Amino acid sequence: MTAILIGLFALLIFMIVACLIAIETRDLLSAVVCVGAAGFGLALADLLLSAPDLALTQMVVEFICVVVLIRVVVTRQDHTHETPKDTFALAAVVLCLGLFLAACGFTFAALRPFGAPLFAGPEPTMAGQYVAHGLPDTGAVNYVTSILLDFRGYDTLGEATVIFVSIIGAYAVLRSVGRIGHASHK
Amino acid sequence: MQATSESGGGLSPIVKTVARWMAGFILVFGLSVVLYGHLTPGGGFAGGVVLSAAFILVVLSHGRREVLQILSERAPTIYDGLAALAFLLLAVLGYAAGGFFLNFLPKGQPFQLWSGGIIPLCNLAIGVKVGACLFGVFAALAVFRHLHQRSA
Amino acid sequence: MKRFAAFPLFLLVWMGLTWSLHWQDLLAGVLVSLVVCLLVGRFVALSVLPMLSPRRIFWTLVYLPFFFYHCVRANLDVAYRVLHPDTPIRPGFIRVETTLPSRAARVILASSITLTPGTLAVDLVDSSLYIHWINVRGKTHADYHRAVVAPFERILKEIFR
Numbered sequence: 001m002t003a004i005l006i007g008l009f010a011l012l013i014f015m016i017v018a019c020l021i022a023i024e025t026r027d028l029l030s031a032v033v034c035v036g037a038a039g040f041g042l043a044l045a046d047l048l049l050s051a052p053d054l055a056l057t058q059m060v061v062e063f064i065c066v067v068v069l070i071r072v073v074v075t076r077q078d079h080t081h082e083t084p085k086d087t088f089a090l091a092a093v094v095l096c097l098g099l100f101l102a103a104c105g106f107t108f109a110a111l112r113p114f115g116a117p118l119f120a121g122p123e124p125t126m127a128g129q130y131v132a133h134g135l136p137d138t139g140a141v142n143y144v145t146s147i148l149l150d151f152r153g154y155d156t157l158g159e160a161t162v163i164f165v166s167i168i169g170a171y172a173v174l175r176s177v178g179r180i181g182h183a184s185h186k
Numbered sequence: 187m188q189a190t191s192e193s194g195g196g197l198s199p200i201v202k203t204v205a206r207w208m209a210g211f212i213l214v215f216g217l218s219v220v221l222y223g224h225l226t227p228g229g230g231f232a233g234g235v236v237l238s239a240a241f242i243l244v245v246l247s248h249g250r251r252e253v254l255q256i257l258s259e260r261a262p263t264i265y266d267g268l269a270a271l272a273f274l275l276l277a278v279l280g281y282a283a284g285g286f287f288l289n290f291l292p293k294g295q296p297f298q299l300w301s302g303g304i305i306p307l308c309n310l311a312i313g314v315k316v317g318a319c320l321f322g323v324f325a326a327l328a329v330f331r332h333l334h335q336r337s338a
Numbered sequence: 339m340k341r342f343a344a345f346p347l348f349l350l351v352w353m354g355l356t357w358s359l360h361w362q363d364l365l366a367g368v369l370v371s372l373v374v375c376l377l378v379g380r381f382v383a384l385s386v387l388p389m390l391s392p393r394r395i396f397w398t399l400v401y402l403p404f405f406f407y408h409c410v411r412a413n414l415d416v417a418y419r420v421l422h423p424d425t426p427i428r429p430g431f432i433r434v435e436t437t438l439p440s441r442a443a444r445v446i447l448a449s450s451i452t453l454t455p456g457t458l459a460v461d462l463v464d465s466s467l468y469i470h471w472i473n474v475r476g477k478t479h480a481d482y483h484r485a486v487v488a489p490f491e492r493i494l495k496e497i498f499r
Contacts, residue, residue: 052227056219060235067242068324139293140224140302148229149308153287157277160312164270167319171263174326198461200452203445210382213374214348218355221366240378256381299362 004048005114011048015041028073036066053144196249205247212240220313224302230309234316241321250329259329262322269315276304276311341379343387345371397496404493405450412454416472419456430474431460432482434467436491443498450490457486 015038022034039062046055130147140146148156196202216236223229245253280288294301352367353359388394419427438444448459448467456472469486476482 053229053232056227057229057232057235060232060239064235064239064242064320064324067239067246068327071246071324071328135296138289138302138305139296140305141296142224142226142229144227145224145229145305145309146302149224149305150287150289150302153277153308156308156312157273157287160270160273160315163316163319164266167266167323171322171326174323199441200445200448200459200462203441204449206381207384210344210348210374210378210384211351213378214351214370215355217370217374218352221370222356244378244381298360299366 007048008045011041011045015045029070032066032069032073035069036062039065053142196252197247201247205243209240209244212243213237216240216313216317220309221299221306223309223313224305225297225299230312231316233309234313235320237313237317238320238324241317242324245325245328253329257325259325262318262325265314265318266322269311269313269318273308273311273315276308280304342372342375344379344382344384345375347384348374393499394497397493401490401493401497405453405490408489409454412456416455419473427472428474429470429472432469432471432474432486434469434479434483434487436465436467436487438465438491438494438498440498443494447487447490447494450494451486 018034018038018041022031022038025031025034039058043055043058043062046052046058130143130151134143134146135141138146138150140150216233216239218233219228219236220230220233223233241257244257248256277287280286280290283290289303289305291303291307293303299306348371349367352370353364356363356367419425436444436447438447444462444465444467448462451457451459451467451469458470459467460470461468467487469482471482471486474482475485
C-alpha cells in the first residue's frame with residue numbers, strides 16, 4: 001500500500017509540474033506535449049489504483065487529443081501577447097483560492113482515510129449490492145461495464161447524448177464554413 | 187512535416203503505404219476492445235477512440251487533398267446518427283419486456299462472448315458512435331477548414 | 339473481390355487477440371473481418387494469395403534472422419560511435435537507386451533501413467531512396483548502394499520476384 005502511495009504522489013507531483021509548464025511556456029507545441037504528459041500520468045495513476053478500464057480509456061483519448069492538438073498547432077502561426085498586470089484580479093484569485101483550500105481542509109478532515117472507500121464496508125452498501133448482483137442480474141463479467149450499461153444505463157444514455165449534441169454542434173459550426181467554401185468554389 | 191502539411195500533399199510514400207496497411211489491423215483491434223467490453227477492460231468509449239484513430243492515421247499520412255478521394259466526408263455523420271439511434275432503440279426496446287433499459291435478452295454463459303444480454307450491443311453502438319464522432323470532428327478541423335481557405 | 343484480399347490476415351489477427359477457438363469468438367471474428375474489409379479493404383491493398391507461395395514463405399523465413407543479425411550489428415556499431423570519446427560520425431544524406439519492382443517491396447526495404455539504427459529512410463521518390471546515414475562511407479552511388487541497400491535488397495528481390 002505504501003509503495004502505491006509513494007508512486008501516486010510522485011505521479012501527482014509530475015502531473016502538477018507538467019501542467020505548470022504547459023501554462024507558463026511560450027511555445028504552443030511544448031504546451032501540448034506537457035498536457036499529454038500530464039494525461040499519461042493520470043493513466044498511470046489509474047493503473048496504480050487498479051482501474052484498467054479507466055486507464056485504457058484515458059490512454060487512447062490522450063493519444064487522439066495530443067495528435068489532434070499537434071495537428072492544429074503546427075499549421076498555425078501563434079503570437080503571444082503580454083497581458084497588463086491586474087492587481088485586483090490577482091487579489092481576487094488568491095482570495096478565492098484561499099477560501100477553496102480552507103473548505104477542502106474541512107471536507108478532507110471529515111472524509112474516510114485514503115483507501116477506505118465510502119461505499120464499502122461490513123454494512124450493506126451500494127458497492128456491495130453491485131458486487132453481489134452484478135453477475136446474476138446482468139451476465140457481464142466486467143462489473144464496470146455491467147454498472148455502466150445496465151444498472152446505470154440511463155446515465156450512459158445521457159452521456160452519449162451530451163457527446164452527440166456537442167459533437168454535432170462543433171461539426172455544424174465547422175461544416176457550414178466548408179459548405180460555403182464548397183458552394184463558392186463551384 | 188511543416189512544408190508537406192502546408193501544401194496538403196501528405197507525408198512520404200513510405201508513411202502512406204505503412205499507414206494504409208496498419209489501418210485495417212487497428213480497426214480489428216478496436217472492434218475487439220468494443221466487443222469484449224463486458225469480459226475484459228475496455229468497452230465502447232475506449233474502443234471507439236481506437237476505431238477513430240485508424241481513420242485519423244490515414245488522414246494524417248495522406249494529407250487532405252488525397253484523403254477526400256478515399257474517405258467520404260459524409261460517412262461519419264451518418265454512422266454517428268445511426269449508432270445513437272441504435273443505442274436509444276436498445277433502451278426503448280426494454281419496454282417490450284417491462285421497463286426502460288431493461289436487459290431483455292437472455293444472459294448467456296458468463297465468460298463467453300454472448301453473455302450479458304444487451305450489454306455487448308450497447309457497447310457496439312457506443313463504440314461506433316464515439317469513433318464516428320471523433321473522426322468527424324477531426325475531419326472537420328483538418329479537412330473542411332482548409333477547403334474553405336483554399337477556395338476563398 | 340479485391341477488397342476482401344486481406345480478410346484472412348484480419349481473421350488471423352483477431353484469433354491472436356482473442357486467443358480462443360470457441361465458435362462464438364470465431365463467428366464474431368469472421369463478421370468483424372468482413373466489416374473491416376468493407377470499410378477499408380479498398381485502400382488497404384494487402385493481398386494474401388501471393389504470400390502463400392512456398393518460395394515467398396521460405397525467403398521470408400530467411401529474411402527475418404538475416405534482418406535481425408543486421409539490426410544487432412548496427413546497434414553495436416551505433417553504440418560504439420556514441421560511447422567513443424571522439425564520436426567518429428560523419429552524418430549526411432545519400433540517394434540510392436533501388437531495383438525492386440513493386441512499391442510494397444520498396445516500402446519494406448525503406449522500413450528495414452529505418453529499423454536498423456544509424457540509417458533512416460527519409461523519402462521514396464519513384465525508385466530512388468533518400469537516406470540519412472550517421473557515418474557516410476564511400477564516394478559513389480555504387481558504394482552507398484553496396485553498404486546500405488544491397489544486403490536487404492538481395493533477399494527482398496527473391497521474395498517479391
